[in-house]
Amino acid sequence: MFPCKYRTAGFKGYAVKFSPFTDRLLASAASANFGLIGNGRLSILATTTTNTNNSRTQSNTNNSPLTILPQQHYDTQDGLFDLSWNELHENQLISASGDGSIQLWDITLKTHPVAKWKEHKREVMSVEWNYTAKTAFLSSSWDGSVKLWNPVHAQGSVQTFSEHTGCVYTAAWSPRHQDQFASCGEDKSIRLWSTNAPQGRSIASFGGHTDQVVSLDWNKYSPDMFVTSSTDRTIKIWDTRNLRGSVTMFGPFEFPVRRVKFCPFSPHFIATAGYDMSASVWDVRNGSVTFVHDAHTEFVFGIDWSYFHPGQIASCGWDEQIHVFNAPLPQ
Amino acid sequence: MASFRLTQVASHLNGTKAPRTQIGVQSPDDIVIVQALRTPITRARKGGFKDTTSEYLLGTILRGLLERTRIDPTLVDDICVGNVCPPGGGATTARMAALYAGFPNTTSVQTVNRQCSSGLQAVVHIAHAIQAGMIDVGIGAGVESMTQFYGPQNKLIPDTISDEVMEAPQAADCIIPMGLTSENVSAEFGIPRPKQDAFAALSHQRAARAQKLGHFNEEIYPVRTKIADKDGKETEIIVDRDDGVRPEATAESLGKLRAAFSADGATTAGNASQVSDGAAAVLLMKRSRAKELGLPIQGKFVASAVAGVPPRIMGVGPAYAVPAVLKKTGLTVAQLDIIELNEAFASQAVYCVETLGLDINKVNPKGGAIAFGHPLGCTGARQISTLLTELKRQDRRVGCTTMCIGGGFGMAAIFESEH
Numbered sequence: 054m055f056p057c058k059y060r061t062a063g064f065k066g067y068a069v070k071f072s073p074f075t076d077r078l079l080a081s082a083a084s085a086n087f088g089l090i091g092n093g094r095l096s097i098l099a100t101t102t103t104n105t106n107n108s109r110t111q112s113n114t115n116n117s118p119l120t121i122l123p124q125q126h127y128d129t130q131d132g133l134f135d136l137s138w139n140e141l142h143e144n145q146l147i148s149a150s151g152d153g154s155i156q157l158w159d160i161t162l163k164t165h166p167v168a169k170w171k172e173h174k175r176e177v178m179s180v181e182w183n184y185t186a187k188t189a190f191l192s193s194s195w196d197g198s199v200k201l202w203n204p205v206h207a208q209g210s211v212q213t214f215s216e217h218t219g220c221v222y223t224a225a226w227s228p229r230h231q232d233q234f235a236s237c238g239e240d241k242s243i244r245l246w247s248t249n250a251p252q253g254r255s256i257a258s259f260g261g262h263t264d265q266v267v268s269l270d271w272n273k274y275s276p277d278m279f280v281t282s283s284t285d286r287t288i289k290i291w292d293t294r295n296l297r298g299s300v301t302m303f304g305p306f307e308f309p310v311r312r313v314k315f316c317p318f319s320p321h322f323i324a325t326a327g328y329d330m331s332a333s334v335w336d337v338r339n340g341s342v343t344f345v346h347d348a349h350t351e352f353v354f355g356i357d358w359s360y361f362h363p364g365q366i367a368s369c370g371w372d373e374q375i376h377v378f379n380a381p382l383p384q
Numbered sequence: 385m386a387s388f389r390l391t392q393v394a395s396h397l398n399g400t401k402a403p404r405t406q407i408g409v410q411s412p413d414d415i416v417i418v419q420a421l422r423t424p425i426t427r428a429r430k431g432g433f434k435d436t437t438s439e440y441l442l443g444t445i446l447r448g449l450l451e452r453t454r455i456d457p458t459l460v461d462d463i464c465v466g467n468v469c470p471p472g473g474g475a476t477t478a479r480m481a482a483l484y485a486g487f488p489n490t491t492s493v494q495t496v497n498r499q500c501s502s503g504l505q506a507v508v509h510i511a512h513a514i515q516a517g518m519i520d521v522g523i524g525a526g527v528e529s530m531t532q533f534y535g536p537q538n539k540l541i542p543d544t545i546s547d548e549v550m551e552a553p554q555a556a557d558c559i560i561p562m563g564l565t566s567e568n569v570s571a572e573f574g575i576p577r578p579k580q581d582a583f584a585a586l587s588h589q590r591a592a593r594a595q596k597l598g599h600f601n602e603e604i605y606p607v608r609t610k611i612a613d614k615d616g617k618e619t620e621i622i623v624d625r626d627d628g629v630r631p632e633a634t635a636e637s638l639g640k641l642r643a644a645f646s647a648d649g650a651t652t653a654g655n656a657s658q659v660s661d662g663a664a665a666v667l668l669m670k671r672s673r674a675k676e677l678g679l680p681i682q683g684k685f686v687a688s689a690v691a692g693v694p695p696r697i698m699g700v701g702p703a704y705a706v707p708a709v710l711k712k713t714g715l716t717v718a719q720l721d722i723i724e725l726n727e728a729f730a731s732q733a734v735y736c737v738e739t740l741g742l743d744i745n746k747v748n749p750k751g752g753a754i755a756f757g758h759p760l761g762c763t764g765a766r767q768i769s770t771l772l773t774e775l776k777r778q779d780r781r782v783g784c785t786t787m788c789i790g791g792g793f794g795m796a797a798i799f800e801s802e803h
Contacts, residue, residue: 087393090386151389176389220392261409264399284399289409302411305402328397339672340412 057100059121059375064094066369068135068312069355073184074143076361077101078124079377081369082148084132093133095148097125097160100377119377125160135179139204140187147190149177155192157204172200172210179223186231189248193221199236201248214246214253222267229276237266237281245293259291261298268313272337274320280337282310282325290337303340311354318363319382326353332368334380344380405686407715407782407800412672415511415685417799419453420769421445422664423607425626425757428530432623433661436609438470438529439477439484441663446485448605449523449665453679457485460667461519462492464509466502466526467761469533469540473497474761478527497761500728500787501795502526504688504764507666508797511685514670521673526766527663528759534659557695558791563645563656565790566729569699570650573735577650580730581638584655584754586744587727591751592631599750599777600626603769626756628658655730660757664765681802683772686782687712688797699732701794702786703739709784709796717741720798721780724767726787727752736788749774763787768799775801 064083072078079098085091099122131152139145144160145167153173156166175195182190189211193199197217200210219239227233232248233256243259243266250256264285272278277293278300287304308328316322316334322343326332332353334344351371359365364382369375405414423445426432433441442465450457463482467474479493498505503526510522528534541559550556560568569575594600606624613619633654643649644656674681689712691704702725710716717740725747727733733754737747750770753763767785775783786796 089389151385261406263402265395267396283402284396285402286399287402298408300410302402302406302409304411305404309396309399311396339675341672 057119057121057377059098059123060373061094061096061375062373065371065373066375067133067354069367069369069375070136070138070357071359071367072138072143073140073360074138076359079367080136080138080146081355081375082133082136083369083373084134084151087371088132088134088151091132093129093131093148093150095127095129095133095136095158096123098122098375099124121375121377125163127158127164127166129156134176137180137182137190140182140184147180147182149180149192151176153177153194153196155180155202168204170202170209173198178220181225183226183231185226185228191224191226191234193224193236195220197221197238199224199246212248212253214255216244216255217242222265223269225269225271227276228271228273235269235271235279237269239265241266243269243281243291257293257296259296259298261289262287267309267311270313270315270323272315272320273317280313280315280323282313284309288313288325288335301337301340303335311352312356314356314358316358316382317360318358322382324356324358324366324380326356326368326370328352330370332356332366332376334366343383346376346378346380348376349374403714405684407686407713410671412670414671415514415668416671416674416681416802417683417685417768417772418455418667418669418674418679419449419682420603420664420666420765420772421449421452421605422603422762422766422769423662424604424623425628425660425662425759425762425766426623427628427757428534428659428661431627431661432611432621433529433609434531435612435618436529436661438467438474438527438532439481440609441529441607441661442478442525442527443481443484444607445527445605445663445665446482446487446523446525449667450486452605453667455521455667455677455679457487457491459521459677460487460491460523461521462494462510462513463487463523463525464506465493465495465761466497466504466506466764467495467528468497468499468502469528469530469538469760471533474527498793498795499790500726500758500760501764501789501793502761503664503766504785504787504795504797507668507685507765507768508688510668514668521667521669523665523667524765525663525665526762526764528761529661530659530759531661534760554695560696561645562728562790563651565696565698566651566656566731567646567649568697569729569735570731572697575650575731575734578635578639579734580650580655582635583730583734584638585633585635587748587751587754588630588633589751590749591626591629591755594750595625595629599774602773628660628757629751629755651729651731655754657726657728657753657758658756660759662757662759662762662766664762664769666765666768683775683802684800686798686800688795690793690795693792693794695792698790698792699729699788700735701788701792702736702796703794705794705796706740706784706786709798713798715782715798720782720784721746722749722771722774722778722783723747724771724783724785725752726758726763726767727754728758728788730754732788764795771799772801776803779803
């Protein structure tokens with residue numbers, strides 16, 4: 054399928070996420086000047102299918118060419134590095150900003166966020182809504198902390214988890230245990246946490262990467278397995294039951310992978326976005342690359358799988374491009 | 385602010401590169417050992433293989449490897465054989481042995497000579513060829529019939545060496561008999577004779593115990609061969625154990641032997657490695673290939689290193705090669721679970737154990753070359769089979785094989801068991 058594109062002109066893409074409610078919406082978080090300085094932009098995009106008669110159809114199917122049209126966008130004071138859709142309210146999503154703030158947006162509103170939380174002392178690197186319990190979300194920051202939030206909790210964050218030293222690049226919820234999440238960071242470590250643990254102490258710590266760990270995601274079908282990517286230019290597969298270290302390693306490659314995501318439709322595949330300017334799909338059983346999307350002309354920082362169309366992927370990068378394409382998922 | 389963010393992005397691109405092979409981590413590109421196997425080792429001229437030729441030994445162990453692994457021989461791209469003494473470097477007989485073992489003529493064969501480390505160097509050459517993508521599947525092997533090719537009638541060093549070359553610094557040291565290099569180590573580093581004899585006795589005790597308890601069963605492939613009595617009458621025998629082991633050897637009994645290489649020396653026939661015959665072979669490929677072929681994985685090749693040392697004290701080799709290979713892997717001596725340190729001479733073995741600070745309980749737990757022999761080209765490959773089976777038996781993970789090398793070198797390699 055011809056990769057469908059949209060250009061977030063003037064803003065370099067950092068994250069792209071499909072809506073969990075409809076296959077017709079996706080959003081991207083992007084920043085001016087490569088995210089170094091300047092504004093951020095949250096873009097809400099609608100996808101439609103045009104069949105050969107050029108008329109709009111009800112739902113998107115894998116074989117029809119997709120069009121991406123801008124629906125809405127919001128500009129922020131500082132750059133945006135991540136976003137996550139609200140799992141309870143289809144019109145809401147949150148964004149992670151470089152000034153340490155998190156915004157909650159309602160896409161039926163034209164300009165301002167519905168809520169804004171400024172607690173983190175440095176850039177917020179990731180946000181993720183809990184997709185099992187659905188009431189809470191996490192943020193991870195360069196200030197070394199991970200925070201738990203609940204939008205109905207007016208005073209601010211519910212809990213702060215501060216054991217990492219340095220930037221915490223990603224915090225990701227466990228797909229099985231709704232109180233558990235893992236985080237990874239600049240300190241080369243990975244930590245497993247529970248929101249039920251006393252005094253907010255981590256449950257376990259995993260080491261093995263020889264440089265910063267920049268991305269982490271859980272296998273949705275084998276919930277003891279998670280994957281990480283690191284600036285030591287490897288991808289490692291871990292088992293939470295094996296504290297000695299990673300189970301498998303792919304690489305080292307020439308360029309690090311910046312974001313890694315397990316497929317929602319299969320236990321075997323991950324999508325990666327990297328400094329080699331490609332978005333790829335890997336089979337974790339043998340470390341082979343099953344699909345490469347190399348149409349980006351700059352670092353690819355954002356990647357997400359569609360929850361409705363197996364194999365459909367959205368990617369975004371510093372070339373201001375958002376691409377939606379299909380990757381085969383062989384058995 | 386902006387400068388911090390810029391530095392962060394730059395740090396992603398300048399990041400340190402992870403080592404390709406990591407202990408405890410499996411990677412599809414790891415070079416793995418499907419099986420390491422050896423023949424028994426017998427005393428040259430007197431033992432079970434005294435009437436067996438080196439190509440028969442090599443062909444038999446290659447055949448044994450095919451039998452045990454059940455790999456399709458046509459899949460093997462190259463066989464590298466370490467051997468030291470045979471004419472022509474054993475290249476032609478090695479090729480013939482491979483054909484005898486059942487490999488097609490499309491399987492290439494080569495030989496290598498780095499003296500006592502030849503068997504290990506052969507395995508390392510194959511590992512590197514697989515890593516570089518030159519081949520897919522290979523066998524590193526080693527063989528030596530010291531009965532056939534080692535002795536006063538066999539010339540390993542030519543009669544006439546250029547005077548000019550001989551006058552180069554340390555060149556003359558290269559033709560010092562090995563026993564004298566052992567005396568040099570004894571004297572220069574002060575390793576007293578009783579200590580050497582005690583070490584030699586320990587080797588025999590450990591080997592005898594291992595034999596009795598069947599700890600060598602997994603690594604040995606029995607060999608059917610012929611032996612001739614003093615009248616020339618041939619009988620067929622099966623050789624299935626190392627025949628050099630002397631369970632009754634003690635430090636005292638060994639203390640009675642006369643010095644063999646110099647009048648007031650410390651090196652005797654009892655505290656030096658035995659002159660022996662034997663062969664060993666190791667099947668290697670990438671982990672991804674082993675998985676594809678459905679083959680079990682005995683262990684993983686992690687790293688190797690070679691170090692040059694003064695030829696006149698060649699025995700110190702491991703004291704330099706082991707730190708070199710540890711540096712490559714980021715491991716420490718304490719993290720090695722078992723060390724197979726070739727016992728060329730008790731003098732150099734003791735020196736290396738002490739200098740490296742090795743725990744003697746971790747060194748040669750099944751005994752070594754003093755007890756069961758050192759068929760020169762075979763040893764480097766043999767050590768791998770001894771090491772991996774013992775790591776499995778003790779349920780440990782990380783092992784090191786190392787040896788000193790005539791001419792002045794040491795070589796060492798790190799393996800990880802995947803039992």
